[in-house]
Amino acid sequence: MHQLCHKCSRPMTQVAHGLCDRCWALKYSTQFYGGQHIKYADMFKKTIGDMAKKPDESREDWFSRCEEYVRSRGFASTVSKIKGQVATEVGSTDDTVSVQTAGAR
DSSP, rough: OOOOOOOOOOOOOBBBBOOOOOHHHHHHHHEETTTTTEEEEHHHHOGGGSSSSOOTHHHHHHHHHHHHHHHHHTTTSSSSSSSOOOOOOOSHHHHHHHHHHHHTT
């Protein structure tokens, strides 16, 4: 049986602190940004810029806008909206074939 995070009841992964990865990162993780160490969540809020969800924007519209941005910058050749979904664009290397085969079961 798994021990559970003291904060959110997910499986505990940071045993010394009694937290899951997410809760540990929110409490302890910092990034060096702009010459100083700041909490990861604060750094994320500072750097998300124009990609933040707008108050009048639906979740689907926000995802579409983010996907378009990522594709236009060449950051990802494929973007999958659903975890485990086989991407629509597939490379030609052997490793992508094995991944698709494994995911199709």
